[in-house]
Amino acid sequence: MVGYRKYTIFIFCFVFLVVLAGGIVRTTQSGMGCPDWPKCFGSWIPPLSASDLPADFEKYLRKQDIDHTFNAFHTWIEYINRLLGALLGLFVLIHLVWTFMKRKTLGNTLVIHSIAMLIVVLYTAWLGKVVVDENLAVVKISLHMITALILAFIPLMIVNQLDKRASVGGLAISKEIFLPYLGLFVLLIVQLLLGIGVRQEIDVISKAAGYLNRETWLQSVGARFIVHRSFSWLILLLTVFILIKHKNPYFRSINKVIFGLVCTLMIFGIMLNYLDFPAIVQPLHLLFSLILIALVFGVLHKVFLTSIRVKS
Ligand code: HEM
Numbered sequence: 001m002v003g004y005r006k007y008t009i010f011i012f013c014f015v016f017l018v019v020l021a022g023g024i025v026r027t028t029q030s031g032m033g034c035p036d037w038p039k040c041f042g043s044w045i046p047p048l049s050a051s052d053l054p055a056d057f058e059k060y061l062r063k064q065d066i067d068h069t070f071n072a073f074h075t076w077i078e079y080i081n082r083l084l085g086a087l088l089g090l091f092v093l094i095h096l097v098w099t100f101m102k103r104k105t106l107g108n109t110l111v112i113h114s115i116a117m118l119i120v121v122l123y124t125a126w127l128g129k130v131v132v133d134e135n136l137a138v139v140k141i142s143l144h145m146i147t148a149l150i151l152a153f154i155p156l157m158i159v160n161q162l163d164k165r166a167s168v169g170g171l172a173i174s175k176e177i178f179l180p181y182l183g184l185f186v187l188l189i190v191q192l193l194l195g196i197g198v199r200q201e202i203d204v205i206s207k208a209a210g211y212l213n214r215e216t217w218l219q220s221v222g223a224r225f226i227v228h229r230s231f232s233w234l235i236l237l238l239t240v241f242i243l244i245k246h247k248n249p250y251f252r253s254i255n256k257v258i259f260g261l262v263c264t265l266m267i268f269g270i271m272l273n274y275l276d277f278p279a280i281v282q283p284l285h286l287l288f289s290l291i292l293i294a295l296v297f298g299v300l301h302k303v304f305l306t307s308i309r310v311k312s
Pocket residue numbers: 145188191192194195196198199200202203218228229232235262265266267268269270272273282283285286289290292
């Protein structure tokens with residue numbers, strides 16, 4: 001089942017490629033580059049230039065509220081994002097077929113996980129359509145991001161199940177490690193919600209400013225930003241505690257990765273704060289935070305699965 005495990009990890013990585021593409025769509029203001037869904041300007045392959053636009057193109061442009069002109073760059077950024085999303089859907093479908101065909105070896109639990117993955121990917125795609133229909137409604141964008149995160153959890157759960165079966169006698173993981181990871185996961189979810197709040201405010205402020213004067217955007221965000229910024233110290237503290245306290249060789253390297261991600265996110269946050277909100281940092285801050293939360297979830301799930309079998 002090495003190939004199946006690798007393919008599941010591939011899907012996990014592909015989710016983040018789609019998240020990165022989504023982040024680039026937002027930071028380049030390409031969200032309404034394709035004003036209709038699932039087609040783009042009424043066709044499956046979007047126009048390359050204004051001369052390729054359909055006769056009734058104005059009805060599509062009227063849907064945009066950022067600007068009402070055709071911008072091939074925005075259109076193609078959004079279209080590539082959709083293509084990657086569609087590819088992800090296809091990969092997940094192949095995963096389900098594979099799991100179903102091997103269900104005697106893999107068992108019903110993994111079939112259920114794979115079905116859940118397909119449902120979440122379809123729901124996420126549908127939310128993508130709603131975001132376009134509602135002209136980039138800020139709350140729907142946030143929901144779209146949360147479902148993408150849940151989508152990343154499922155392949156990790158599948159890999160953990162496979163590893164649990166492969167490890168004879170189980171890993172020697174003490175149960176006491178569960179609580180600090182649970183605490184970190186809860187703190188990260190709070191931080192995610194605070195970050196989403198900041199992003200929603202930025203969405204409104206930047207749109208009102210016509211996406212100009214980036215250096216002023218953060219100044220207009222309320223107390224939520226200060227809380228989000230300060231909250232990361234709590235996360236850093238707990239991460240350092242886990243790194244120092246839990247020396248289990250299995251988790252040593254993942255703990256270093258978690259610590260590295262927290263530090264990088266803080267550096268990205270500082271860059272957003274002090275370097276006039278660089279556009280490139282926005283999708284990276286999103287990408288790294290989702291990778292961090294998914295990894296902590298994966299470790300938590302692994303500890304949960306294993307500590308059932310291992311008595312501390
Ligand atoms: C563990 C540390 C951190 C995590 C997990 C985290 C997570 C997040 C998340 C999930 C978002 C929403 C992103 C989106 O929806 O696109 C966000 C937004 C944001 N965060 Fe953080 N963050 C962290 C630290 C920081 C720090 C230290 C700062 C500032 C010094 C900061 C500044 C911001 C800003 C300005 C936004 C809005 C970004 C935008 O509109 O694109 N973050 N954060």
